Amino acid sequence: MxxxxxxxxxxxxxxxxxxxxxxxxxxxxxxxxxxxxxxxxxxxxxxxxxxxxxxxxxxxxxxxxxxxxxxxxxxxxxxxxxxxxxxxxxxxxxxxxxxxxxxxxxxxxxxxxxxxxRDADHSTTWKFDVGFTPEIKYSVLCTFKADGVKIKGPCSIIQGPTLQAKGAVDGSKATFAYDTDYQGRAVHVEYTGEVQADGSMKGSIREGDSEGSFTAARY
Known part of the structure; x- marks a missing residue:
């Protein structure tokens, strides 16, 4: 074990x-x-x-x-x-x-x-399915708390530390980012998405010089 x-x-x-x-x-x-x-x-x-x-x-x-x-x-x-x-x-x-x-x-x-x-906090949990190539895919769980148009909260992947995300919402659009590392180098990860009519979210993700896409569901 x-x-x-x-x-x-x-x-x-x-x-x-x-x-x-x-x-x-x-x-x-x-x-x-x-x-x-x-x-x-x-x-x-x-x-x-x-x-x-x-x-x-x-x-x-x-x-x-x-x-x-x-x-x-x-x-x-x-x-x-x-x-x-x-x-x-x-x-x-x-x-x-x-x-x-x-x-x-x-x-x-x-x-x-x-x-x-949980004291007086109205938080929401999202699952993001991210893809850069057919071989590079992963999922991220995030729980956000809103303060006006600003959002923040922890994000987690299967392995590694908890990531602290910060961002903002503008109508149906949302952006947030967190800092992590990949193979020993620092990486800034940015998400830009839009909430769809069915309540899901779709958008793009950027990790350094690489760009991919994501879909997300709210729980």
Whole structure:
């Protein structure tokens, strides 16, 4: 089993403050790694809320906070068969939750970080499917919070740190950007898109001298 995937710097959280948007990154060895955005709400120690997977699936998570131990579960499918994933982890002093995943016949590891407070925030989660060439494709999950025409929030890919995006909206058009690195060199990534009549988004993406396109769905 490979080491846990490291996330960006988390926000501080106490055992009494679990209502937030979380990025959860899990792995079952080095060959199976994934990311989730979970918008969890706590009510008298019960935990519930939607999670969006990198594959675009909307998952309904339920669980409980007992002391400093968080447990939650959801139903999904893998290779065409139904599967229940159960998470159990300890809330650490720095706010992360680290623990194990039980998938029935196999076990994995996960690390979760609170990246956006749910207090009076109206945030939206988007999944961006990006393509530069038929061989170079990937997906990005972003959760944005609006402040007037400005937007900001965390973005996550399957591997690597949490990326902090900033941008703006102008009617049906949206632009945002974040800084990352590729093969050891710094890269500034810019998205320019327009919301379609069905609520999806389409547009272009630029990474340095390379330009591609994207489609996005809102959850």
């Amino acid at each position: 490979g080491g846990l995937i490291v996330l960006g710097t988390p926000l501080a959280v106490s055992a009494a403050d679990m209502s937030a948007t979380w990025i959860v990154k899990g792995e079952f060895g080095s060959d199976l790694q994934y990311s989730l955005f979970c918008q969890l709400e706590e009510n008298t120690s019960k935990i519930a809320g939607p999670c969006v997977a990198m594959q675009g699936k909307l998952l309904k998570a339920t669980g409980r906070l007992t002391g400093d131990t968080l447990t939650f579960r959801y139903d999904t499918d893998y290779d065409g068969r139904g599967l229940t994933l159960e998470y159990s982890g300890d809330v650490k002093p720095d706010g992360t939750v680290i623990g194990r995943i039980n998938a029935g016949i196999s076990t994995g590891q996960f690390r979760g970080s609170k990246v956006m407070s």
